Amino acid sequence: MGIRGGIDLGGTKIQAVVVGDGGAVLGSSRMPTPTTGGPPDVAATMAAAIRDATKQTGADTGDLEGVGVGSPGAVSDDEGTVAAARNLPDWEEPYPLRDELASQLDTRVRLGNDVQVATDAEFELGAAQPYNSILGVFWGTGVGGGIVLDGKPWLGRSAAGEIGHVVVRMDGRKCPCGRRGCMEAYAGRLALERRARELEEKGEHTKLFEIMEERGRDRLTSGVWARALKAEDDVARKLIQQAVKALGAGVASCVNVLDVEAVVIGGGMGVRLGEPYVRKIREAMMPHLFVESQPPAVHVATLGDLGGAIGASLLVARPRSDK
């Protein structure tokens, strides 16, 4: 077995890794996602990142067994395209990302869904190794989900795992997706930031935006939330408490449907807030689990920030059109 590349294509950063046997990370590079231009500029930055990571191993990209990509949007590995990646610049129409990267890198390229490959990584190399069926919960800007059943990713008709949009309160809060009452409307970082601004405008005092400025950020990152919680900021505490409650109800709903052995919680917020908050989510699930005598195991994702890119590298070894 040779070395393989993996790229996690995110709205703010592109993370590339080169991994060897057993998932060992041999090289790693992170670059900001271009905010202007379009798919070709993004593809060029992806190629630069994986070239950089490969160079650290003393090899060329042509020596890689292949490169896997975890992408947002509508991903078709069969067609080799990504479409409707709405958090990327001007990326609505299908773009032939696979062949474009393959020709720039002189190796074969496989495409997968970002959240699903991060789930696969936890399943094969991370917190979920002991289990056969899992739900990956990626608590970040939104709330994404990945599903593994009987050892295999479950993708449905390609859009399974949209757990952020299970309804936890009919007629409830407006979600960034435009719908009402979704779990993400209470738990996603984007929704939390909007809510924090509303509360501040209504006159509730919060340190969240001061901390954001002190840290030189332009949005409420997971780190900003973590600091505000540590500083016992009331608004931060209240909103994260509501987020935990919504995650508890929504994830328990998914477990009632899927009855998986384990839940792995990752994503920017999940990894940054870590075990104490994952424990709170587990507690918030309990009142809603139908088979309370047999709750699933609930773990923090262990591959952290690199999970998506490592998971993408796993695509290289997978047979085509594997479900």
Add this chain to the structure above:
Amino acid sequence: MGIRGGIDLGGTKIQAVVVGDGGAVLGSSRMPTPTTGGPPDVAATMAAAIRDATKQTGADTGDLEGVGVGSPGAVSDDEGTVAAARNLPDWEEPYPLRDELASQLDTRVRLGNDVQVATDAEFELGAAQPYNSILGVFWGTGVGGGIVLDGKPWLGRSAAGEIGHVVVRMDGRKCPCGRRGCMEAYAGRLALERRARELEEKGEHTKLFEIMEERGRDRLTSGVWARALKAEDDVARKLIQQAVKALGAGVASCVNVLDVEAVVIGGGMGVRLGEPYVRKIREAMMPHLFVESQPPAVHVATLGDLGGAIGASLLVARPRSDK
């Protein structure tokens, strides 16, 4: 291929069928479920029902290729037991139903979950034949769910498909299961009856209980609800509207997670209220479907009342410990 028996063990009735090739029903018998005694009395009535159905075909139960049973509670086909069947008399501890029936009937017996076998029946012989992955929604006393993914039942650790207990409103209405805000709390027939009584006690006028008495019933059956709706009873209309809304939100949540090709709606309420209400549920799902451009097909179950028993008969042909 010979003839096979199927028994649907319900809280109020035991439905037995004998089916031939292609699922053709050759004999059928229905008996009330004993309300006193215990598992042995229930087993004896089950044996009587399948004997009666078999006699109609001119055969003896010993001639059957086998008998499948769809049962509520915690069903273990491997152990041959049913436990915790709470709507059956005094049935908490595991009872060796398989071997008991096998010895009374002189044929082999297989056990399955009642909702799952009804889903399998719709998948193999009913409304879901054109699809590979489906969600069965059984809207009756409670709301049960059965899942088929890539052509195979998905049972999880044995309790998958408890869709009645997905949370549609955090801190919402109390569910008969004791939890709060479950879909079943707004949609299950038992919950609807409790709510109708509360509203009547609060002084809202309803014909529901008059119709119940006229029809010689002791509870609000699906037929009573159907008649009250036809008579434009305000309480019935309001409660069924809330039920449809909750079903829309809860089933859409399940679709966002599973991304199945089709949803089949059966159960006492689903079959009795039929296509016009299934269409309303479909409409109520739409605002919550994450991929609105690709909604699943939504159908009424076509095997009606016999679906559970026919589905149970399918267990006979299935390899052991098939998942």
